[in-house]
Structures are given as C-alpha cells and as structure tokens.
Amino acid sequence: MNITLRQLQYMLALEKFRNFSRAAESVHVTQPALSMQVRELEQSLGLTLVERRPRDIRLTRAGRMVIDHALRIDAELKSLEADLRRGQGQVNLGVIPTVAPYLMPSALPRLQSVQSGFRLREAQTAELLEDLRKGRLDAAVIATPAPETEEIELFEDHFLLAGLPEALERMAGLAPDALDPGELLLLEEGHCLADQALKVCNVNREAQSVDLGASSLSTLCALAASGMGVTLIPEIAAMAEKNSSPDLALSRFGEQPGRVLRLVRRADAVDDGEWFENVANILREAGQSVIDKARSEFPVAGSYRRPRLQAAQ
Structure with missing residues (x-):
C-alpha cells in the first residue's frame, strides 16, 4: 500500500465538487490525470472509493473513511506550515x-x-x-x-x-x-x-x-x-x-x-x-x-x- 498526499488531495477535491471535471480544475490538473490517480489509489487499497455516475459521483463507505483521514492529515499539514512560517516548532x-x-x-x-x-x-x-x-x-x-x-x-x-x-x-x-x-x-x-x-x-x-x-x-x-x-x-x-x-x-x-x-x-x-x-x-x-x-x-x-x-x- 502506497498512499500519496496527492491522491488524498484529489479525493478531497472530489468530495467537495462531486464532479471529476470541476475537481480536476480546482487542483490544476487534467481530468484524466485526476481520474488515474484515484484509480491507482483504489487499486492500491483493493477497494472502491467512488461510485461514478453520469452526472455526479458518490463516495462509498471506504471513500468516506479515506476522506475523514485526509481531512485530519490536511489539517496537520496546514498546522505544520503555519508553525514553520512562525518559527515556532518544538x-x-x-x-x-x-x-x-x-x-x-x-x-x-x-x-x-x-x-x-x-x-x-x-x-x-x-x-x-x-x-x-x-x-x-x-x-x-x-x-x-x-x-x-x-x-x-x-x-x-x-x-x-x-x-x-x-x-x-x-x-x-x-x-x-x-x-x-x-x-x-x-x-x-x-x-x-x-x-x-x-x-x-x-x-x-x-x-x-x-x-x-x-x-x-x-x-x-x-x-x-x-x-x-x-x-x-x-x-x-x-x-x-x-x-x-x-x-x-x-x-x-x-x-x-x-x-x-x-x-x-x-x-x-x-x-x-x-x-x-x-x-x-x-x-x-x-x-x-x-x-x-x-x-x-x-x-x-x-x-x-x-x-x-x-x-x-
């Protein structure tokens, strides 16, 4: 299993926009590139994370679990960035x-x-x-x-x-x-x-x-x-x-x-x-x-x- 921060970022974009095109635009990549990264994450986990529908997408239970962890990781990264800018690390x-x-x-x-x-x-x-x-x-x-x-x-x-x-x-x-x-x-x-x-x-x-x-x-x-x-x-x-x-x-x-x-x-x-x-x-x-x-x-x-x-x- 090799989950990357980029894949988690793309999952958060999907959860926010519920659409591959708008999610890809928000993170400044093409739709095929974002879709490929999500597929690779699913293959790595051996689980389906996104139900792909004609007009939108839905997250599976496993997908929602990934989103929960991705939100916590994103918050920690933002906290780290803020601490480093202030020079206030431990x-x-x-x-x-x-x-x-x-x-x-x-x-x-x-x-x-x-x-x-x-x-x-x-x-x-x-x-x-x-x-x-x-x-x-x-x-x-x-x-x-x-x-x-x-x-x-x-x-x-x-x-x-x-x-x-x-x-x-x-x-x-x-x-x-x-x-x-x-x-x-x-x-x-x-x-x-x-x-x-x-x-x-x-x-x-x-x-x-x-x-x-x-x-x-x-x-x-x-x-x-x-x-x-x-x-x-x-x-x-x-x-x-x-x-x-x-x-x-x-x-x-x-x-x-x-x-x-x-x-x-x-x-x-x-x-x-x-x-x-x-x-x-x-x-x-x-x-x-x-x-x-x-x-x-x-x-x-x-x-x-x-x-x-x-x-x-």
Missing part, C-alpha cells in the same frame, strides 16, 4: 543539573508561551553537547565554552561558600585557593561545577578526605549543613538551597569567583535563529531575576548570613 532544550532546578521553574512558563512546543532535558555538559551534535537537542544551557557552537552569554553566576556558621567564621577572609581540600565537598566527576570548583580552589580530587560522588547540589548542601564540610554553591541555587537547609550559612569570597552561563547551538545550524535569540532573552531575564534575589539576600560586601533562629514552640 524546541528541544538541554540544561545542566546545577542550573535546571533553579532557572527553569520561572523560565519554562514564559518559554512555553512563545513556543508551540518545548521539551526539556537535564544532563551533564558532555551528554548535552553530544545530543546537540546529533541533532537531538536544538540548544543547551551550559557553563563552559564549547567548540563548533554558536553561543549567547546569559549571565554571570558567582560562587558562594556554604557550610555551618562556625566553619564559615573560621574561614572568613580566606581566598578560595586557601581552603582546606579535606573539608571541600564536591559533585561527582563529570559535573562542570565540580571541575570549576577544583580549579577555583586549586586542588585535585586526591586531596579530598571524602569522595562522596554526590550527583546534586541539594545533597552537597544538606551534607554541609550537617557539618560534613563546606562546598561551593552558585548564586542561582543559593536561595533555594538556603530555604531547603535552614542550618546552612553562606559566605562570599572577596574576589567573587564564578562562571558564565551561556546558551549554545550548533554553529552549522541552518534554521532561522530568531527563536534562539528569543529563548536566550527569556533565560537571561529569568536567571538574572534569581541572581538579583541572591545578591540582595547575600550582598557582596557581607561576610556570611547566619541561619535564622527558630521561634520557641
């Missing part, structure tokens, strides 16, 4: 795990309002870039430069030191590279934030006393709040993780180490780039709003913020 977006839980809750509703479809994938940088290369993703939010990509910088995300108040008091004034590697808690290998923390603190994993293999910032912050050590936390996660771990204190470094978040896509992408800029603008605005709240709560000039005391019950 966007597959990848986001690294140290950004997705903190940025996307505020950004995603706005993204969905300007795109007809949106699919989100959370994964480490290497996986996102591989999916981008293979065309499974249209764009990705990452924190490191990537070769063979077009990028738009979104915002700068500074690192804070997180731990118990007494630990931060003891480390007050220290530069990142003066921290004790044995107290530093890091994400498992493969997370760019872990690599950035190692670079900022000028240590290697072998110097750590505990290899946690933690896969989320929430785990690290909970461990730091329980006195297991200290960790670096980006501003974009600061408010959410502080609210989740009330015992956690946060402190800024004087020199403000950090990372730059960027939206990337393949450099050889051939589609219209307007959607790419629109997505970047929405992500930038949403991310900067989260960052501004963190900077207001934990100002650059401050040392650290003690946990709020709980009222007596």
Whole structure:
C-alpha cells in the first residue's frame, strides 16, 4: 500500500465538487490525470472509493473513511506550515543539573508561551553537547565554552561558600585557593561545577578526605549543613538551597569567583535563529531575576548570613 498526499488531495477535491471535471480544475490538473490517480489509489487499497455516475459521483463507505483521514492529515499539514512560517516548532532544550532546578521553574512558563512546543532535558555538559551534535537537542544551557557552537552569554553566576556558621567564621577572609581540600565537598566527576570548583580552589580530587560522588547540589548542601564540610554553591541555587537547609550559612569570597552561563547551538545550524535569540532573552531575564534575589539576600560586601533562629514552640 502506497498512499500519496496527492491522491488524498484529489479525493478531497472530489468530495467537495462531486464532479471529476470541476475537481480536476480546482487542483490544476487534467481530468484524466485526476481520474488515474484515484484509480491507482483504489487499486492500491483493493477497494472502491467512488461510485461514478453520469452526472455526479458518490463516495462509498471506504471513500468516506479515506476522506475523514485526509481531512485530519490536511489539517496537520496546514498546522505544520503555519508553525514553520512562525518559527515556532518544538524546541528541544538541554540544561545542566546545577542550573535546571533553579532557572527553569520561572523560565519554562514564559518559554512555553512563545513556543508551540518545548521539551526539556537535564544532563551533564558532555551528554548535552553530544545530543546537540546529533541533532537531538536544538540548544543547551551550559557553563563552559564549547567548540563548533554558536553561543549567547546569559549571565554571570558567582560562587558562594556554604557550610555551618562556625566553619564559615573560621574561614572568613580566606581566598578560595586557601581552603582546606579535606573539608571541600564536591559533585561527582563529570559535573562542570565540580571541575570549576577544583580549579577555583586549586586542588585535585586526591586531596579530598571524602569522595562522596554526590550527583546534586541539594545533597552537597544538606551534607554541609550537617557539618560534613563546606562546598561551593552558585548564586542561582543559593536561595533555594538556603530555604531547603535552614542550618546552612553562606559566605562570599572577596574576589567573587564564578562562571558564565551561556546558551549554545550548533554553529552549522541552518534554521532561522530568531527563536534562539528569543529563548536566550527569556533565560537571561529569568536567571538574572534569581541572581538579583541572591545578591540582595547575600550582598557582596557581607561576610556570611547566619541561619535564622527558630521561634520557641
């Protein structure tokens, strides 16, 4: 069976005009050409679709079934054409795990309002870039430069030191590279934030006393709040993780180490780039709003913020 869109188009014309000549004229072909295509469709299906009469035609039950499906297919094709004209087809977006839980809750509703479809994938940088290369993703939010990509910088995300108040008091004034590697808690290998923390603190994993293999910032912050050590936390996660771990204190470094978040896509992408800029603008605005709240709560000039005391019950 090999049903073509042309044959379905001719069937729709026949259903509308109930006459081979007028149907052929409406689709700009000769009557014999249209009649031959309908015959070939009937032979392919092994069914009679049209009862040919001297003055008009009638559709058989099978013919009406073909028309029902042809109408749905025609509607989908028109919808596809409209989406392509507007550049609003589904966007597959990848986001690294140290950004997705903190940025996307505020950004995603706005993204969905300007795109007809949106699919989100959370994964480490290497996986996102591989999916981008293979065309499974249209764009990705990452924190490191990537070769063979077009990028738009979104915002700068500074690192804070997180731990118990007494630990931060003891480390007050220290530069990142003066921290004790044995107290530093890091994400498992493969997370760019872990690599950035190692670079900022000028240590290697072998110097750590505990290899946690933690896969989320929430785990690290909970461990730091329980006195297991200290960790670096980006501003974009600061408010959410502080609210989740009330015992956690946060402190800024004087020199403000950090990372730059960027939206990337393949450099050889051939589609219209307007959607790419629109997505970047929405992500930038949403991310900067989260960052501004963190900077207001934990100002650059401050040392650290003690946990709020709980009222007596």
